[in-house]
Amino acid sequence: MPSHRQTSSPNFDDRGVAPIDLLLLHYTGMPTAEAALARLCDPASKVSAHYFIDLDGAVTQLVEENRRAWHAGAAFWAGARDINARSIGIELVNPGHEWGYADFPAAQIEALIELGTAITARYDIPAARILAHSDVAPARRQDPGERFPWARLAAEGLGWFEGALTDAVPGSALHEDLGHIGYDLTSVEDAVTAFQRHYCPHLIGTQSQGKASAETLATARALSAHVRAS
Numbered sequence: 001m002p003s004h005r006q007t008s009s010p011n012f013d014d015r016g017v018a019p020i021d022l023l024l025l026h027y028t029g030m031p032t033a034e035a036a037l038a039r040l041c042d043p044a045s046k047v048s049a050h051y052f053i054d055l056d057g058a059v060t061q062l063v064e065e066n067r068r069a070w071h072a073g074a075a076f077w078a079g080a081r082d083i084n085a086r087s088i089g090i091e092l093v094n095p096g097h098e099w100g101y102a103d104f105p106a107a108q109i110e111a112l113i114e115l116g117t118a119i120t121a122r123y124d125i126p127a128a129r130i131l132a133h134s135d136v137a138p139a140r141r142q143d144p145g146e147r148f149p150w151a152r153l154a155a156e157g158l159g160w161f162e163g164a165l166t167d168a169v170p171g172s173a174l175h176e177d178l179g180h181i182g183y184d185l186t187s188v189e190d191a192v193t194a195f196q197r198h199y200c201p202h203l204i205g206t207q208s209q210g211k212a213s214a215e216t217l218a219t220a221r222a223l224s225a226h227v228r229a230s
């Protein structure tokens with residue numbers, strides 16, 4: 001097991017009264033891990049996260065879980081806008097779309113599964129509230145992106161993923177389902193793309209990106225039903 005380090009970031013404040021009920025995943029989106037860690041600990045940057053996971057799986061805690069780390073920025077989920085107040089944020093080292101988007105190494109994902117499983121158990125966070133930064137800020141963010149292994153996490157009981165649906169569900173209204181799941185519908189196309197990046201990542205970069213394809217409709221309908229039932 002790689003080391004569990006502690007380095008502190010000054011970029012946090014008090015949580016307030018909201019319960020912790022979201023786990024939010026990010027990529028660092030910088031050329032190197034060192035540069036990303038320096039930025040997350042720089043008081044001038046005003047950004048942070050609770051945890052930072054390097055490519056080799058080494059976990060560094062930057063902010064105590066009972067503090068409000070500054071990772072989501074302007075965001076929205078299921079009626080709430082102060083996403084930092086109610087979430088735990090984890091940054092995964094990856095250059096991101098800007099600097100050479102790469103697959104997430106197995107050791108990094110194993111460490112995330114171990115950490116994420118402990119966090120979701122501690123706060124009883126439901127599977128459909130383990131989210132991408134792009135889910136809560138679809139017009140601004142792409143991270144952790146379509147290479148992130150959501151299906152692998154779901155196989156470990158962490159998050160929700162429905163990979164095998166192909167039939168459209170008659171009568172499904174995509175925007176209603178996305179709204180019910182929690183997405184900001186200011187731009188439906190942005191919301192659809194963010195949904196696909198998380199739940200149908202193989203559609204990113206195809207003609208179906210941002211479109212109500214049969215698979216997108218069916219997957220949104222299934223997740224909406226799951227959220228309704230939970």
Ligand SMILES: [Zn+2]
Binds near residue numbers: 025026071141143
């Ligand atoms: Zn992010």
